[in-house]
Amino acid sequence: MKLKTVLAASTAVMMAGPVLANPQAEVLHWWTSGGEARSVAVLQEQFAAEGGTWTDMPVAGGGGDAAMTALRARVLSGNAPTAVQLKGPAIQEWYEETGLADIGAVAEENGWADVLPAQIAEHMKCEGEWCAAPVNVHRVNWIWGNKQILDEHGIEMPTTWDEFNAAAAKLQEAGVTPLAHGGQAWQDATVFETVVLGIGGPEFFQQALVDLDPEALTSDTMKQVFDQMRTIRGYVDPNFSGRDWNLATAMVMNGEAAFQIMGDWAKGEFLAAGKEPGTDFVCAQTPGNGFLYNVDSFAFFNVEGDDKQQGQALLARLIMGEDFQKTFNLNKGSIPARTDVALDEFDSCAVASAEAMNAGAQDGSLLPSYAHGMALRGAPAGAITDVVTAHFNSDMSSDDAVQQLADAVANAM
Numbered sequence: 313m314k315l316k317t318v319l320a321a322s323t324a325v326m327m328a329g330p331v332l333a334n335p336q337a338e339v340l341h342w343w344t345s346g347g348e349a350r351s352v353a354v355l356q357e358q359f360a361a362e363g364g365t366w367t368d369m370p371v372a373g374g375g376g377d378a379a380m381t382a383l384r385a386r387v388l389s390g391n392a393p394t395a396v397q398l399k400g401p402a403i404q405e406w407y408e409e410t411g412l413a414d415i416g417a418v419a420e421e422n423g424w425a426d427v428l429p430a431q432i433a434e435h436m437k438c439e440g441e442w443c444a445a446p447v448n449v450h451r452v453n454w455i456w457g458n459k460q461i462l463d464e465h466g467i468e469m470p471t472t473w474d475e476f477n478a479a480a481a482k483l484q485e486a487g488v489t490p491l492a493h494g495g496q497a498w499q500d501a502t503v504f505e506t507v508v509l510g511i512g513g514p515e516f517f518q519q520a521l522v523d524l525d526p527e528a529l530t531s532d533t534m535k536q537v538f539d540q541m542r543t544i545r546g547y548v549d550p551n552f553s554g555r556d557w558n559l560a561t562a563m564v565m566n567g568e569a570a571f572q573i574m575g576d577w578a579k580g581e582f583l584a585a586g587k588e589p590g591t592d593f594v595c596a597q598t599p600g601n602g603f604l605y606n607v608d609s610f611a612f613f614n615v616e617g618d619d620k621q622q623g624q625a626l627l628a629r630l631i632m633g634e635d636f637q638k639t640f641n642l643n644k645g646s647i648p649a650r651t652d653v654a655l656d657e658f659d660s661c662a663v664a665s666a667e668a669m670n671a672g673a674q675d676g677s678l679l680p681s682y683a684h685g686m687a688l689r690g691a692p693a694g695a696i697t698d699v700v701t702a703h704f705n706s707d708m709s710s711d712d713a714v715q716q717l718a719d720a721v722a723n724a725m
């Protein structure tokens with residue numbers, strides 16, 4: 313049994329009323345952009361209001377790659393942080409490697425099983441026990457548009473990749489950068505997975521990026537996906553390399569580019585800047601159907617000391633609190649993980665997201681994001697991203713790309 317620390321005792325103390333211990337938490341996360349910082353501040357404030365002392369450990373870098381490197385260094389030096397932004401199969405990978413604190417007592421006292429969709433709850437469990445707390449559901453397959461630019465050029469949000477290409481060509485012709493993109497591997501992967509979903513459809517996405525079926529990986533459909541990636545490469549500005557995702561969002565906001573393909577944390581940036589959906593910017597699902605989900609969550613490493621363990625239990629309780637889930641997600645651009653939080657204060661993009669998620673759960677098109685660590689373990693996910701980014705940044709042919717993809721995946725298994 314790997315769940316070494318059982319937080320039941322400290323939770324029981326907390327539930328009983330005022331306590332003498334001082335809940336402590338050192339929290340490792342990668343929420344450093346404007347919208348992200350506003351969101352995590354909600355948790356910091358609630359933690360402090362309940363007597364907790366929060367030590368912030370932000371590690372900048374969209375998608376969390378740098379944060380995960382920092383986490384590994386901390387664990388290897390025998391000094392794991394108390395709480396870590398961790399998601400998808402990485403939760404189970406860490407559990408297998410070091411064990412994680414069991415937050416089952418908090419989950420049971422607060423009825424998590426009754427308010428979380430089964431698919432999300434499953435991600436939060438290690439050998440059947442609760443080992444992570446979800447904060448939200450981000451949708452990855454979004455395209456954002458600058459309303460004024462689109463209106464000026466008579467362009468509608470594209471519903472097929474051909475429409476996207478036609479719109480992009482028209483904008484380029486008129487001297488407008490069609491796509492704001494940040495050339496970092498995880499952002500290339502983000503665009504790639506939306507193209508896989510759009511061109512191949514949900515079933516193909518499942519076969520290729522979840523089941524890693526070699527036939528799907530080398531199929532003509534996958535070649536078309538790489539062809540489309542090559543086309544997209546022609547629509548980004550010359551300075552895209554290395555750009556942070558939020559700077560790409562700012563380009564759309566400031567009228568320096570028409571579109572961005574990015575998960576709805578981008579909406580957190582628009583909102584933090586006071587922009588309104590429908591007026592200043594437009595959201596639409598990327599061409600195609602389906603819902604690529606990306607659930608942020610926190611896991612708790614095994615730590616010594618009542619104060620730290622109480623800090624973990626308090627954080628877990630707050631994270632799943634209705635009030636936190638509402639306020640945090642209003643800022644973050646995502647929707648609550650809890651199904652019982654009313655969406656009346658949420659904007660039209662969030663409402664559309666919730667509707668698409670429910671529809672996807674019914675028709676099988678609710679799929680885990682590979683680019684955001686929900687679908688695969690680290691090794692195969694990293695292998696795919698290496699090929700995607702190598703292709704995007706070279707003149708590699710689609711034939712070579714699919715072969716490299718299949719080989720890289722086979723080697724990573």
Ligand code: BGC
Pocket residue numbers: 342348373374375376450557577606607608684
């Ligand atoms: C996380 C988001 C975050 C984004 C950019 C994603 O992987 O799930 O919470 O805002 O990366 O850093």
